Amino acid sequence: MFTLDxxxxxxxxxxxxxxxxxxxxxxxxxxxxxxxxxxxxSDIDLALSVxxxxxxxxxxxxxxxxxxxxxGAIEQLDVIACSALYRVFLLPNLLQVDLSFWPEAEFGATxxxxxxxxxxxxxxxxxxxxxxxxxxxxxxxxxxxARRCIGRERWWQAELMISDARNQVLALxxxxxxxxxxxxxxxxxxxxxxxxxxxxxxxxxxxxxELDRALAALVDVLLLEIRWADSAMADRLAxxxxxxxxxx
Numbered sequence: 001m002f003t004l005d006x007x008x009x010x011x012x013x014x015x016x017x018x019x020x021x022x023x024x025x026x027x028x029x030x031x032x033x034x035x036x037x038x039x040x041x042s043d044i045d046l047a048l049s050v051x052x053x054x055x056x057x058x059x060x061x062x063x064x065x066x067x068x069x070x071x072g073a074i075e076q077l078d079v080i081a082c083s084a085l086y087r088v089f090l091l092p093n094l095l096q097v098d099l100s101f102w103p104e105a106e107f108g109a110t111x112x113x114x115x116x117x118x119x120x121x122x123x124x125x126x127x128x129x130x131x132x133x134x135x136x137x138x139x140x141x142x143x144x145x146a147r148r149c150i151g152r153e154r155w156w157q158a159e160l161m162i163s164d165a166r167n168q169v170l171a172l173x174x175x176x177x178x179x180x181x182x183x184x185x186x187x188x189x190x191x192x193x194x195x196x197x198x199x200x201x202x203x204x205x206x207x208x209x210e211l212d213r214a215l216a217a218l219v220d221v222l223l224l225e226i227r228w229a230d231s232a233m234a235d236r237l238a239x240x241x242x243x244x245x246x247x248x
Contacts, residue, residue: 002093004040010071010095011044017066018046019118023054026107026119031098034115043096047084049107049119060085060101067097082110129181132172132229139168139222140237146215147244155206162214165222166201172225173198197221216245 011033018027031045032038048063050056067073067089079086083106089097108114108124142165149158171181173194179186187195200217204210219241227234 002091002095006093007042007044007095010091010097011046013070014044014046014097014099015117017063018048021059023051023059024119025049025051025104026121027117028107028109028121029115029117030100030113032113034113043098045098045100045113047100047102047107047114049102049104049121052104056101056103060087063087063099063101067099071097073097082106129175130171132175133233135168135172135175135181136226136229136233139165139172139226140241141165142168143215143218143222143241143244146211146218150208150211150215153208155208155211158211158215159203159206162201162203162211162218165218166198169201169218169222169225170195170198172229176225176228197224212245219244 015027018024026049028034028047029045030047032042033045050059064076064087067076071089072092073089074092075090077088079088081100084100084102086098086100089099091097106122106124107119108122110124110127112126114121142161146158146161146165149155149161167184170184170187170190173190174181174186177186177190179189198221201214201221203214223234223238223241226237
């Protein structure tokens, strides 16, 4: 496991490389480090603005080579978001390094976790949280799929659908409480009464009776949370969803 000193050394070297690269016009820390919120487990998140005159593919290829040759990266994963490429590297000591490469004209903060290190940034609108209707919609959709999976004796898929539905419900609760909704970041900060209700919808085995029990608990917490967001939707869903735990 990486040490704090190792993480700092890698971060400092990457920032220095960004300053020295004429093709990189701006750089910023994102993630927890942008707000001085790092802990023992934090990774490195560095956003880089690529000059409009530079070949962005060549820049990305060069920085990728740097991660392998200078920092010993062993694997990578690409994620496309907005107009940026996020290339996520894994080092042998389990340090994760997220480098995002942005077109110069679109480089700027998409949320509060953004600290400009050098260069300039454009004013961007923050990415809005998902709509309550979208989260609620996926929650009931997964719940209905869970019933079908149980009926088909697809036990593992049923467990997945129940878990996915529960996570949407918790994201809906996060939205209600003004907490981050993405990737479970706000779930541990929810009120205990909310998480205790959701805990009842955790599947504890793949036995049909247990899947039925977890689905029934899910429907209860799902309808309760949807009612906070849209009471009319909850009224429409109450009777159909109430049949799911019994209709097998």
